[in-house]
Amino acid sequence: MNNKKISDLTEFNEEIDGYVKIDQYNVDYVDRIARHYVDILDALGENPHREGLVKTPERVAKALQYLTHGYNVDAAELLRSAMFEEEYSQMVVVKDIEVYSMCEHHMLPFFGKAHIAYIPDGHIVGLSKIPRVVDVFARRLQVQERLTNEIRDCIQETLKPAGVAVVIECKHMCMAMRGVQKQNSVTTTSAFTGSFQNDVTRSEFLRLITASLD
Known part of the structure; x- marks a missing residue:
């Protein structure tokens, strides 16, 4: 164009x-x-x-x-607009973030939830910016695997934390409505950096995103 x-x-x-x-x-x-x-x-x-x-x-x-x-939004700039110096160095988890995107192969929707964590290393970010970053990359023609990596890389490169963890669970209409027509299948992708490549830290993250506060 x-x-x-x-x-x-x-x-x-x-x-x-x-x-x-x-x-x-x-x-x-x-x-x-x-x-x-x-x-x-x-x-x-x-x-x-x-x-x-x-x-x-x-x-x-x-x-x-x-x-x-999302093509016209700078996700890194979104994060930089709400970064604050803070000595907090424990895991920060934002889970059950709604995801709506479009598969680039058939231009049919896929949707589900994202769970994201990071371990601050001198800076934290406003919590609302994490779902905004998800939206920026989801509002493009996507594949779930790339979406997962783009969210991870943006947070890691911009915030420079000790580690980032991203898990996304989605249903794909290109599988449910056409093709194999498996209506109940869910695709899960994950991406980790830094401290989350350690088995103990990664296990804690996975426990937190599956735990109920009730």
Whole structure:
């Protein structure tokens, strides 16, 4: 798309019955993407001009841009914006972070949860930034394996902790809706650096993310 990024998005907020709808898309590309979806609907044997579909290409164009808006966000800068000097040196765990992403092979969703930990080495980061980092990388066309590594590497390279641990558990619609059609399968990926490569530290992390506080 020339030198212009589709992910240079403008945010649109609309309040309907107390619900705030947040949308992000580049208005310059809505028509361009929508035109292709008119052709796609036609190729699928549908009538893109019937009432139920007439606005579908535009909706898809906006939705796809929102679902891939992570390309235009600097995850490292997000972390740097909330880094603080602190002598705390024990494990920090943020678990059950919702993950929604799009498989790059079929452009079908995969979704689940991420569990992330780091051991500070002079700096901590605002806790809300950890889920934000997950979103930045998830809101791109992805494979789960790369998503796991990108989150790990971003935290390690930016925060420079004693170690980082990432575990992601997801269901993939490309497996559930097509192909092998295994609706209940879950894919788990993990990535570790530093102290988490030690069996004892890694085991403590895995125990914490599976434990219940009830």
